[in-house]
Amino acid sequence: MESFELNKFKIEHLFTYSIDVNADMFIQKLPTGGTRVTGTIAGGKVWGPKIQGKILPVGADWSTVYPNGIVDVDCRTMIETGDGAHINMFYKGRIDLGSEEAAADYANGKFPAVMGTQPMPVLDTDDECYDWCNHYACFGIGRVDFTNDPIVIQYDVYRYYATPFAEN
Template identity: 35%
Template sequence: MLTPLLDIDVELAAPQSAGRSESGERRCVPITGGRFSGRLQGRVLAGGADWQVLRPDGLADLDARYMLETDDGARIEVWSRGLRIGAPEVMARLAAGEAVDPAAYYMRTAMRFETAAPTLQWLVHRMAVSIGERRPDLVRLKVFTLD
């Protein structure tokens, strides 16, 4: 069963490219902040990043690690692996920084959490999935636990 957990807005800086290889363009997208709400509320801390490979077939392989801080000060490490794919013209519009209807592409991640907060250990023992939306300056994630 999927249970709603969080809505996360992850703010992003401009991507940093390491260049193209046969497997695709490797890049790092720095995470600069953001907010989250739902079963927990708080902010996304600056300093994380999404390490991506933009493959020749148009698939974006996503591997993000970042930190959440709840309003009461608990910190939660997030590890999110996933993908984004759409028609070539849709992916080109996203790459150009345009706002694109999220129904026009597929963006999903599997998520794990780590925290030292005793009251949040239930998060460590749950897998989560997200439905993502790429906006020009942020990623919006609707996160659900797999119960």
């Protein structure tokens, strides 16, 4: 078998954000066998080298919990930057709760104290100063802290890209 050199890539930290999610979740059993756990966004903050501002109190996280312990995350919200731009942010992600028992607990509103999560944020805006958001592929590394009310979800968001195609 022929071997190939791995593609080169770079990773750049863009920003960190912390979202407050109302602890009063909506829980619905789905006809597909999963459970929808929805938490509405109460606000938050954004800081970092590329974006500073706040998370507006709009949107929600519509997670689907499956009996095998997998949670598919589907979140939508909006960032308002310190200079007044609005950036839509939506992301999907996956959480592995580790067991069927943990999935049953989660689906019934019994959450772990803290858990890790890996989102894939997509950003878009019509503000010319932040047009770069429309071109970036991102990933996040984060954690959910259920010990607070509101619940605190915090992510570090990174841009990743192949080189030498995009150096800036």
